[in-house]
């Protein structure tokens with residue numbers, strides 16, 4: 188087991204955002220988290236690399252307990268990629284430097300090594316020719332691909348995606364999903380929050396349906412789409428397919 | 436009334452100008468460094484750093500809340516009564532430095548806070564420590580954003596440094612005062628001095644514009660402006 192989340196709780200003020208979430212992820216697996224807005228999906232992802240501190244519950248990455256106070260959290264984070272909805276590329280750095288920063292400052296690579304590695308990752312997402320461009324000079328889809336390259340370069344054990352295509356114009360979504368699908372097929376372990384049902388259906392090994400801070404149901408896409416056990420799941424899937432399509 | 440200028444004033448005024456430049460640049464540089472530390476403490480001073488946050492806040496409040504002139508006088512006249520004595524130049528430089536540090540801290544703080552929060556999060560998510568994230572991600576952006584307000588502070592300090600003539604520092608204003616007293620050519624001397632200040636500020640402004648252009652990155656802050 189690569190990632191294990193056990194009974195996670197998080198409260199903001201008076202609002203219980205996560206109310207006992209447990210699931211696990213095997214090496215090479217891709218799981219997609221779906222659920223209505225405000226349900227705690229982002230909070231869950233951010234707890235996994237402790238950008239947000241959970242109140243209760245435990246998380247393991249392989250044999251290391253991430254939630255232990257003694258853990259070197261910077262080291263853990265360098266092993267968990269995070270792709271944000273709004274990319275968050277470093278504005279003052281070129282695409283190449285965005286990918287190189289972690290290699291040099293976290294992994295301690297030489298500049299030459301880092302450049303080679305970064306160029307390889309940019310090539311992998313189809314952007315080798317944009318290495319010298321600043322984020323503001325790239326389209327949203329290109330920016331998101333650079334941010335995926337930035338995550339990949341660190342050799343993460345796992346990548347977390349928080350609605351990676353939600354900020355993109357419809358015609359740019361495909362190029363990002365294609366990169367993600369390629370990653371999943373190449374054996375990367377991924378946890379993806381998305382509303383892209385087509386992607387969930389064809390790429391995910393399992394889908395997790397969350398609502399109001401709990402996991403309502405999880406299972407392989409076919410089962411969830413064909414015969415959801417829970418009426419809430421059925422209703423959500425019906426609404427989301429109306430909204431986003433996905434019957435391809 | 437006829438105007439009388441004399442080339443004899445030039446060596447003294449040039450010396451004064453040089454000292455003004457030195458006082459301004461040194462106080463801006465030292466004050467900038469101190470201001471940056473204060474700003475970082477103001478923004479990130481939580482948890483174990485909270486006492487430092489309070490100290491930084493108090494410092495800024497005191498130095499922005501009292502006149503520069505009072506600070507200069509205090510360093511020169513009041514501190515000797517408790518046994519600390521400085522030469523006029525050192526007392527002046529110290530007061531200017533500590534004063535501009537407080538103002539620069541506030542400019543830096545504004546710039547740091549205008550860097551989008553996602554930048555810090557992306558840096559942390561990569562595995563950078565908080566200090567590294569500040570050093571490699573937040574500050575390089577904040578320092579670019581701060582150039583325009585910082586330019587104002589520099590220009591202000593060129594002129595503000597004139598107050599140290601009151602404790603006998605012979606910078607541009609101090610020299611002018613002496614020459615005027617000797618020659619009774621007040622009007623002419625101060626016209627020349629005004630031109631010196633104008634020229635100095637012009638040169639510094641052009642220099643900063645050049646720096647701003649060189650550091651410009653597409654998509655960062657005021658870059659739409661040319």
Ligand SMILES: Nc1ncnc2c1ncn2[C@@H]1O[C@H](COP(=O)(O)OP(=O)(O)OP(=O)(O)O)[C@@H](O)[C@H]1O
Nearest residue numbers: 199200202204222223224225226227228229230231
């Ligand atoms: N930093 C925060 N401070 C206070 N409340 C927060 C914070 N972050 C999230 N919340 C609250 O927690 C709840 C869950 O938010 P979260 O972003 O995890 O939902 P989500 O499932 O990702 O929703 P969406 O699909 O809209 O992205 C929301 O009600 C939100 O207002």
Ligand SMILES: [Mg+2]
Nearest residue numbers: 228229230350
């Ligand atoms: Mg979210």
